[in-house]
Structure formats: C-alpha cells, structure tokens
Amino acid sequence: xxxxxxxxxxxxNKQVMVELKGNREYRGVLDGYDPHMNxxxxxxxxxxxxxxxxxxxxxxxxxDNVIFISP
Amino acid sequence: xxxxxxxxxxxxNKQVMVELKGNREYRGVLDGYDPHMNxxxxxxxxxxxxxxxxxxxxxxxxxDNVIFISP
Amino acid sequence: xxxxxxxxxxxxNKQVMVELKGNREYRGVLDGYDPHMNxxxxxxxxxxxxxxxxxxxxxxxxxDNVIFISP
Amino acid sequence: xxxxxxxxxxxxNKQVMVELKGNREYRGVLDGYDPHMNxxxxxxxxxxxxxxxxxxxxxxxxxDNVIFISP
Amino acid sequence: xxxxxxxxxxxxNKQVMVELKGNREYRGVLDGYDPHMNxxxxxxxxxxxxxxxxxxxxxxxxxDNVIFISP
Amino acid sequence: xxxxxxxxxxxxNKQVMVELKGNREYRGVLDGYDPHMNxxxxxxxxxxxxxxxxxxxxxxxxxDNVIFISP
Amino acid sequence: xxxxxxxxxxxxNKQVMVELKGNREYRGVLDGYDPHMNxxxxxxxxxxxxxxxxxxxxxxxxxDNVIFISP
Numbered sequence: 001x002x003x004x005x006x007x008x009x010x011x012x013n014k015q016v017m018v019e020l021k022g023n024r025e026y027r028g029v030l031d032g033y034d035p036h037m038n039x040x041x042x043x044x045x046x047x048x049x050x051x052x053x054x055x056x057x058x059x060x061x062x063x064d065n066v067i068f069i070s071p
Numbered sequence: 072x073x074x075x076x077x078x079x080x081x082x083x084n085k086q087v088m089v090e091l092k093g094n095r096e097y098r099g100v101l102d103g104y105d106p107h108m109n110x111x112x113x114x115x116x117x118x119x120x121x122x123x124x125x126x127x128x129x130x131x132x133x134x135d136n137v138i139f140i141s142p
Numbered sequence: 143x144x145x146x147x148x149x150x151x152x153x154x155n156k157q158v159m160v161e162l163k164g165n166r167e168y169r170g171v172l173d174g175y176d177p178h179m180n181x182x183x184x185x186x187x188x189x190x191x192x193x194x195x196x197x198x199x200x201x202x203x204x205x206d207n208v209i210f211i212s213p
Numbered sequence: 214x215x216x217x218x219x220x221x222x223x224x225x226n227k228q229v230m231v232e233l234k235g236n237r238e239y240r241g242v243l244d245g246y247d248p249h250m251n252x253x254x255x256x257x258x259x260x261x262x263x264x265x266x267x268x269x270x271x272x273x274x275x276x277d278n279v280i281f282i283s284p
Numbered sequence: 285x286x287x288x289x290x291x292x293x294x295x296x297n298k299q300v301m302v303e304l305k306g307n308r309e310y311r312g313v314l315d316g317y318d319p320h321m322n323x324x325x326x327x328x329x330x331x332x333x334x335x336x337x338x339x340x341x342x343x344x345x346x347x348d349n350v351i352f353i354s355p
Numbered sequence: 356x357x358x359x360x361x362x363x364x365x366x367x368n369k370q371v372m373v374e375l376k377g378n379r380e381y382r383g384v385l386d387g388y389d390p391h392m393n394x395x396x397x398x399x400x401x402x403x404x405x406x407x408x409x410x411x412x413x414x415x416x417x418x419d420n421v422i423f424i425s426p
Numbered sequence: 427x428x429x430x431x432x433x434x435x436x437x438x439n440k441q442v443m444v445e446l447k448g449n450r451e452y453r454g455v456l457d458g459y460d461p462h463m464n465x466x467x468x469x470x471x472x473x474x475x476x477x478x479x480x481x482x483x484x485x486x487x488x489x490d491n492v493i494f495i496s497p
Contacts, residue, residue, distance in 0.1 A: 001083050002103040004131045007111050012427050020493065021093070021136075022447070031428050037109075037133060038430040038463075059496040060430045062463060062489070063133070065447075067091065070130040072154050073174040075202045078182050092164070092207075108180075108204060134204070138162065141201040143225050144245040146273045149253050163235070163278075179251075179275060205275070209233065212272040214296050215315050217322040217344045234306070234349075250322075250346060276346070280304065283343040285367050286386050288393040288415045305377070305420075321393075321417060347417070351375065354414040356438050357457050359464040359486045376448070376491075392464075392488060418488070422446065425485040 008033050011071035016041070020065040023049055028059070030071075037063030079104050082142035087112070091136040094120055099130070101142075108134030150175050153213035158183070162207040165191055170201070172213075179205030221246050224284035229254070233278040236262055241272070243284075250276030292317050295355035300325070304349040307333055312343070314355075321347030363388050366426035371396070375420040378404055383414070385426075392418030434459050437497035442467070446491040449475055454485070456497075463489030 011030045018026040018039060028044030039061045046054040082101045089097040089110060099115030110132040117125040153172045160168040160181060170186030181203040188196040224243045231239040231252060241257030252274040259267040295314045302310040302323060312328030323345040330338040366385045373381040373394060383399030394416045401409040437456045444452040444465060454470030465487040472480040 002111050004103060004105050004109040004111050007103065007129065007131055022493075024493070026494075032430060032433065034430050040428050040430050040433050056494075056496045058433065059494050060433055061494045062492045064135075064490075065493055066133045067093075067095070067136055068097075068127075068130050068132045070127045073182050075174060075176050075180040075182050078174065078200065078202055135206075137204045138164075138166070138207055139168075139198075139201045139203045141198045144253050146245060146247050146251040146253050149245065149271065149273055206277075208275045209235075209237070209278055210239075210269075210272045210274045212269045215324050217316060217318050217324050220316065220324050220342065220344055277348075279346045280306075280308070280349055281310075281340075281343045281345045283340045286395050288387060288389050288395050291387065291395050291413065291415055348419075350417045351377075351379070351420055352381075352411075352414045352416045354411045357466050359458060359460050359466050362458065362466050362484065362486055419490075421488045422448075422450070422491055423452075423482075423485045423487045425482045 005033075005035065007071070008037070008069065011069075014071055017070045018061060019067040019070075020061070021067060022065070024065075025050075026059070026061060028056070031058070034063075037066050037069070039063065039066075039069070076104070076106065078142070079108070079140065082140075085142055088141045089132060090138040090141075091132070092138060093136070095136075096121075097130070097132060099127070102129070105134075108137050108140070110134065110137075110140070147175070147177065149213070150179070150211065153211075156213055159212045160203060161209040161212075162203070163209060164207070166207075167192075168201070168203060170198070173200070176205075179208050179211070181205065181208075181211070218246070218248065220284065221250070221282065224282075227284055230283045231274060232280040232283075233274070234280060235278070237278075238263075239272070239274060241269070244271070247276075250279050250282070252276065252279075252282070289317070289319065291355065292321070292353065295353075298355055301354045302345060303351040303354075304345070305351060306349070308349075309334075310343070310345060312340070315342070318347075321350050321353070323347065323350075323353070360388070360390065362426065363392070363424065366424075369426055372425045373416060374422040374425075375416070376422060377420070379420075380405075381414070381416060383411070386413070389418075392421050392424070394418065394421075394424070431459075431461065433497070434463070434495065437495075440497055443496045444487060445493040445496075446487070447493060448491070450491075451476075452485070452487060454482070457484070460489075463492050463495070465489065465492075465495070 028041035032040035099112035103111035170183035174182035241254035245253035312325035316324035383396035387395035454467035458466035
C-alpha cells in the first residue's frame with residue numbers, strides 16, 4: 001500500500017502527465033507539490049484535446065483542478 | 072456495518088472500478104488511498120463512455136472527482 | 143427530532159435509495175457510512191434515468207454527490 | 214433577531230418546503246436537521262418543475278444542495 | 285470601514301434584496317443571519333427574472349448561493 | 356511584496372471594480388471586507404456585460420463569487 | 427524539490443501569466459500572494475481568448491479560480 005502523496009514524492013524529477021478539468025493536460029517534470037496537490041512542473045507542455053498549445057518553463061498548477069497525475 | 076474507508080482498505084491490491092464526474096472511469100489495481108479518497112491505481116485503464124482511451128502504469132486519482140469506487 | 147446521521151444509522155442493513163447529482167440513482171443495502179455521508183452499499187443497482195445500467199456487489203459512494211438518501 | 218438554525222428548530226414536526234439546486238423541491242414534515250442543514254423529512258413529496266414525481270416515507274436531504282427552506 | 289457581517293446586523297428588521305445564483309432574487313425583511321450568511325427572511329417574495337413567483341411568510345436562505353445582499 | 360488583504364485594506368474608501376463569476380461586475384466605494392473577501396460596497400453600480408443594470412446604495416458581495424478586485 | 431508557494435515567492439516582482447477558469451488570462455508583475463493563492467498583480471492585462479480586454483494598474487485575483495501560474 002502506498003499513500004497518494006508518497007507516490008507523488010517518488011515522481012519528483014520525473015516526467016508526469018497531469019489531467020485537469022476542462023480537457024486540459026500538462027506534461028512536464030515534477031519539481032514540487034504540497035498536500036493540496038498543487039504542483040510545480042518544469043519544461044511543461046499544455047495540451048488541449050491532445051494538441052500542444054503552450055510551452056511553459058515553470059508552472060504552478062493548482063491542485064483543485066486535478067483529475068489525475070500519472071508518473 | 073463497515074466504514075467506507077475500511078472497505079477501501081480491504082480492496083488494496085484488488086481490481087477496482089472508479090467512476091469520476093464527467094463520464095470518466097478508471098479500472099485498475101488499488102495500490103493506496105488517503106482519507107480524502109485520493110487513490111493510487113496500478114495498471115489502470117481510463118475509459119470514456121465505456122471505451123478504453125488510455126493505459127496508465129501508475130496513476131494518482133484525486134478524490135474530489137470520485138462518484139463511486141467499486142471493488 | 144432525529145439527526146440525519148442517526149436516521150442513516152437506523153437504515154444499516156436495509157434497502158436504501160440514493161439519488162446523486164447528474165441523474166444517477168443507486169439502490170442497495172446500506173452497509174456503512176461516515177460523517178461525510180460517504181456510503182457503502184451492497185448488492186447495488188445503478189440507475190440512470192430510471193433504467194438499471196449496472197449491478198455492483200459492493201460500492202463506496204462519495205457523499206459529495208448525494209442529493210438524498212431514502213431508507 | 215433569529216438564527217437560521219433556531220428557525221429550523223422551531224419547524225420540527227411542521228410541514229416545510231425545501232428548494233434544492235436543479236429545480237428539485239421537497240415538501241414534507243421536518244423530522245430533524247444538523248448544522249450542515251442536512252435534513253430529515255417524513256412523508257415527503259418530491260416535485261420537479263412543480264409536478265409530484267415521487268413520495269418518500271423518510272428521506273435524508275443533504276444540506277449542500279439546499280437553496281431555501283420554508284416552514 | 286465596516287465588516288460585512290456588521291452591515292448585515294444593521295439590516296435586521298429592514299427590507300433587504302438578496303440575489304442568489306441561478307437568477308433568483310428574494311426581497312423581504314431580514315430576521316436573522318449567521319456567519320455563513322445563511323439568512324432568515326420574513327414576508328419574502330421570490331423573483332425569477334424580475335417576476336414574483338412565490339410569497340413566503342418565513343424562509344431560511346442558505347448562504348452558499350448568495351451573490352449579494354442589499355439593505 | 357504586498358498581501359492581497361493589505362491591498363484590499365488600502366482600497367478602503369476608494370472606488371473599486373469587482374468582477375464576479377457569471378459576467379457580473381460591481382463598481383463602487385469599498386466600505387469594508389473580511390478574510391473571505393466578502394465586501395461592503397457603497398454607491399455601487401451593477402453591470403452585466405458592461406451595461407449598468409442596477410444601482411445599490413449599500414451592498415454586501417459574497418467573496419465566493421469574486422474573480423478579481425481592482426482598486 | 428520546490429514547494430508551490432516557494433516558487434510563487436521567487437516570482438515576486440517578476441512578470442507572471444495567470445490562467446483562470448472561464449478562459450481568462452492575466453499577465454502582470456506579481457506583487458504579492460497568500461496561502462490561498464490569492465494574488466496581487468501590478469500593471470496587469472486581462473486577456474479573454476488571447477485578446478487584451480482590459481488593463482489594470484493593480485488587481486487582486488482570487489486564488490479559487492486559478493488554473494495555473496507561470497513565472
């Protein structure tokens with residue numbers, strides 16, 4: 001058994017896929033998180049309906065909108 | 072009588088079906104959870120309207136969006 | 143006068159009807175609950191617009207989505 | 214001046230009308246409540262757009278969805 | 285400077301207009317409130333899109349849905 | 356660096372623009388606030404899609420619906 | 427590993443892009459924040475669907491609506 005936040009912790013410095021409400025997806029390197037699942041991503045791509053729409057060197061994603069995070 | 076989190080605990084290492092808001096469904100092996108019903112799934116499939124759209128080796132599902140979890 | 147959670151407690155092991163947001167309805171035997179109104183149902187049927195769409199041996203329904211519970 | 218929960222307390226054993234989000238209305242005898250405005254109604258009728266769609270001997274209505282309660 | 289709840293307190297026994305989400309409006313005499321902005325209104329009128337649709341001798345309005353309150 | 360509530364405090368007695376969810380906008384003199392960003396406005400105008408639809412001598416705006424406040 | 431609020435702190439006095447729910451975007455200099463991710467922006471531009479619709483000398487953005495913040 002693994003706690004969700006532990007799995008998140010093991011994903012630090014790894015590539016993750018983050019699905020948000022509203023068909024938004026972010027792919028980038030996980031640089032940090034907090035207990036609300038707010039995330040810091042580095043070298044992230046924002047995808048809307050599967051298309052890369054933006055590149056972001058650093059981005060803070062608010063945990064509120066997260067559906068799932070996949071290391 | 073069984074508390075919801077106890078039932079979740081008994082489902083650890085078992086196949087579960089997780090229904091989320093927005094017609095999303097995940098099927099996979101429950102690897103962990105926390106009191107907010109955030110979940111860790113292994114070898115998960117994401118289904119939208121009954122169709123497998125993605126396979127995820129490990130995924131952290133935010134409890135916020137859960138409608139039901141069925142072991 | 144009866145507190146809502148007491149009425150829920152008296153419904154343990156009885157057939158209940160649970161109406162959720164989004165026109166979902168569950169009917170089954172109440173096996174457990176917690177103060178957030180998360181529920182455990184046994185031998186549950188999921189109905190969408192009055193039609194049985196799924197049968198679930200055990201299911202944990204998140205309290206967040208509950209509109210009403212009727213023993 | 215009267216606190217909302219006091220007014221609710223005085224309505225115990227009286228007929229109340231409860232308006233919920235999503236055009237749902239319940240009319241029945243108030244049998245209980247808690248500080249979240251979760252309610253217990255007896256001999257309740259569920260109305261959708263003014264039409265009685267269901268009768269419920271006992272029902273627990275989650276406070277979350279309440280718009281107003283009128284004794 | 286006046287705190288919002290103080291302004292509400294000064295409106296006790298006065299006519300107020302309460303705008304809720306979903307184009308609902310209530311006008312009545314403020315008889316009480318609590319820190320969640322749950323309100324008790326007396327001799328209230330419910331208006332939908334500016335039309336009086338209901339009269340309510342006493343009503344408890346849940347603070348959650350309030351957009352603004354105007355004494 | 357300035358905390359959001361400090362900036363709000365400096366705007367007391369000044370004209371502010373408040374944008375709410377649902378395309379509502381209020382312009383008026385900030386007379387008070389609390390930590391939930393509930394606001395008291397004096398001599399406020401309510402605008403929907405840029406048109407003044409109502410004038411309000413005093414109004415309590417619930418912080419929940421605020422998108423931004425601009426002194 | 428960096429906590430989300432630390433990354434926000436390092437962005438003080440720098441240009442940031444803030445994406446909100448409802449296709450709203452703000453670009454401006456970050457002047458402050460609090461643990462709810464309420465933000466103070468200076469010399470901000472509001473963009474709707476990529477078009478600048480408003481300029482705001484100072485604005486307090488409520489954290490509730492934030493999707494991401496990118497320094």
